[in-house]
Amino acid sequence: MNPSPTPAQSPDPDSRKPGGNAPLPGAAAGSPPRQTAASPSALDAEILSLAQAGDHHAFAKLYSMHKRRIYSLCLRMVGNMAEAEDLTQEAFLQLHRKIATFRGDSAFSTWLHRLTINVVLMQLRKKGLSLISLDEAMEPTPEEGPGRSFGTHDPTLTGAIDRMALERAVSNLPAGYRLIFVLHDIEGYEHNEIATMLNCSIGNSKSQLHKARLKLRDALRNHPIEEARR
Amino acid sequence: MTDDRDHLSCAAFQAQLAELIGTGVDISTHPHIQTCEQCRALLADLETIAEAARQLFPAVEPPEDLWEHIESALKDEENSGN
Numbered sequence A: 001m002n003p004s005p006t007p008a009q010s011p012d013p014d015s016r017k018p019g020g021n022a023p024l025p026g027a028a029a030g031s032p033p034r035q036t037a038a039s040p041s042a043l044d045a046e047i048l049s050l051a052q053a054g055d056h057h058a059f060a061k062l063y064s065m066h067k068r069r070i071y072s073l074c075l076r077m078v079g080n081m082a083e084a085e086d087l088t089q090e091a092f093l094q095l096h097r098k099i100a101t102f103r104g105d106s107a108f109s110t111w112l113h114r115l116t117i118n119v120v121l122m123q124l125r126k127k128g129l130s131l132i133s134l135d136e137a138m139e140p141t142p143e144e145g146p147g148r149s150f151g152t153h154d155p156t157l158t159g160a161i162d163r164m165a166l167e168r169a170v171s172n173l174p175a176g177y178r179l180i181f182v183l184h185d186i187e188g189y190e191h192n193e194i195a196t197m198l199n200c201s202i203g204n205s206k207s208q209l210h211k212a213r214l215k216l217r218d219a220l221r222n223h224p225i226e227e228a229r230r
Numbered sequence B: 001m002t003d004d005r006d007h008l009s010c011a012a013f014q015a016q017l018a019e020l021i022g023t024g025v026d027i028s029t030h031p032h033i034q035t036c037e038q039c040r041a042l043l044a045d046l047e048t049i050a051e052a053a054r055q056l057f058p059a060v061e062p063p064e065d066l067w068e069h070i071e072s073a074l075k076d077e078e079n080s081g082n
Helices: A042-052 A056-078 A081-101 A108-126 A131-138 A163-171 A175-186 A191-198 A202-221 B004-023 B031-035 B037-055 B066-079
Strands: none
Touching: A042 A056, A042 A081, A056 A081, A056 A108, A056 A175, A056 B066, A081 A108, A081 B066, A108 A175, A108 A191, A163 A175, A163 A202, A163 B037, A175 A191, A175 A202, A175 B037, A191 A202, A202 B004, A202 B037, B004 B031, B004 B037, B031 B037
């Protein structure tokens, strides 16, 4: 699999993420919250240009600007800090190898985001997370068939969901469920984009996401719900 | 309490739910949702989870020494001629 990002298929990850609109460290004060390929801040563009020309300090600055989002993305996708560190390192090594090929067709952050996802997917496949396992995961089991929820009187999720409980529940999802939940519900990718990334059907992506949410619902109903969190 | 026919109706509805949610249609107007409290609660929970996911998960700082590891790996690559 080619880890090179395909910017044309990438959504702007900032558009769905809380805090995604916050200026990155090093960004010029007063710059627009959402940077596009057409309007990057002059400082960011200069840093990128220098890094593309091989300037080590500029690359270090790029790392500083994007490390939190890239590490967080890796952490959400794999649910493991040590693996997230390794994947973040690999993503920036890939970036270093390929940065000269970035043409500015999309925002740099979008391109890097997609590059990172490809790095993570490659790693997951090496570890055996194939789409076969995704398909297998879709098969209803007696415990989690589609009709499981009807007729029950379990407590529902009222009030705000506690962040820690949700993070814990997501990290405990089976790898295939977690992957699609993170890509769709957290990172904002559409089902057709996920299907392309994972080489699965759109219906598969929808079903996996639904199963993931059902599992999270079960997990969260068994944990304290933080009432009136805000 | 619901009878068997309602159970089948809930099962059939929930079997379609992934596709309905995935296509982005307004499920709140679905006839089953308007008459079934359980499925309405299920849908509300799923929407709550999806919304929470969008609003939570702040970015996390990586370990401070990660850059040193990356720098070291970059030097190794340069020294090996890559």
